[in-house]
Amino acid sequence: MIDKRIASAAEAVSDIPDGASLAVGGFGLSGNPIALIEALLAQGTRELSIVSNNCGVDDWGLGILLQAQRIRKMTSSYVGENKEFERQFLSGELELELTPQGTLAEKLRAGGSGIAxxxxxxxxxxxxxxxxxxxxxxxxxxxxxxxxxxxxxxxxxxxxxxxxxxxxAITTDFSLVHAAAGDRYGNLVFHKAARNFNPLAAMAGRVCIAQVERLVEPGELDPDSIHLPGVFVHRVVEVGTDIEKRIERRTVAAAEGK
Structure with missing residues (x-):
């Protein structure tokens, strides 16, 4: 078996070149591989073609790459939460391939499964x-x-x-995903709604880079609980359980009696 651990997010994305295509996990802001996205921003990579359900918001998720004008093209199913996205698209700065959500999911799954x-x-x-x-x-x-x-x-x-x-089908040069836990062989477990597009994006990338909140030894993950086998994952970087996680809109109910 191959030890796929990488010391840092910066090292994990260091060979992603200008003009690369990426499949990126996440749905809204849930399950965004934010540490890898921030490392890619700091690296200065440009002219990216990104496949993801959406493009984050103006100051978080893929939105920070968009704000810095690092994205050439988006293939997405929903783009309604990002004002800068609207501006760049209408001004002709950004190309958009709008795709029905279920179709986008299947295009990624097909690409990862060898279906043309x-x-x-x-x-x-x-x-x-x-x-x-x-x-x-x-x-x-x-x-x-x-x-x-x-x-x-x-x-x-x-x-x-x-x-x-x-x-x-869709295949990309790289994929960036977020998982709750993973082992050094690349087996991944996702947490509830953060599972979303992450396994599909991982499958579609020729090189899959996974950020995990918790990195464990092989055998510690219940085999029946593994959502994505390590055969699809090439690099794993631990980012810790205290990594920032955002939601787009918080909706709460009034407490009883108030």
Whole structure:
């Protein structure tokens, strides 16, 4: 077995070059690999093409890379919590490939599983299949780059014939993920909602870098509790259990009797 421990987040991302593609775990701000993102920011890497459910917020998560104008393209399913994202997209500074959430998840899973493409009903009859979605604006209100037309075919499933759109899998140069615990062989355990896109992003990266809150010895993790086997993970860096974790919006109920 290979010991995949790395001493620091900075060392873990040190070979990510300008122009690299990355799959990044997280959903909203839950499960963001913030230590790796901050290390990438400090390193100065630019022109990144990032695949992630969203792009954080203006001052946290992937939003800090966006604020520093380090991102060339985002492939995402939700982008509504980041004002700087809106500004860069509408001004033509940022390219966006907007993808339905379930489709994005399956594109990552397929890429990590060696599946080149798949057919889905999601997006049939819309611009997702028919093309024309703005990917980059020209800065003057016009569309400089639009999404292409995709292949649509009819399949009979369960006695019913329906149209399906062809979606290509996603693989990236690197992936950055956050896990609650991991061992030095790269086996990972995620905590509840922070599991989200992290296993899928990990699978899609040719080199997967995982930050873990707690690093343990092989055998300490219950084999039945491992969410992602170490075969998908190449580097593991321990960031501690006190690492900052944010949520986008806190909603609480009034105490009884008040």
């Amino acid at each position: 493409a798949f057919f889905t009903q999601t997006g049939v009859g819309t611009q997702v299949a028919g093309g024309g979605l703005p990917r980059r604006y020209d800065g003057a209100g016009g569309v400089a780059v639009a999404s292409p037309v995709k292949d649509v075919r009819v399949f009979t499933v369960g006695g019913s014939s329906r149209e399906y759109v062809l979606e290509e």
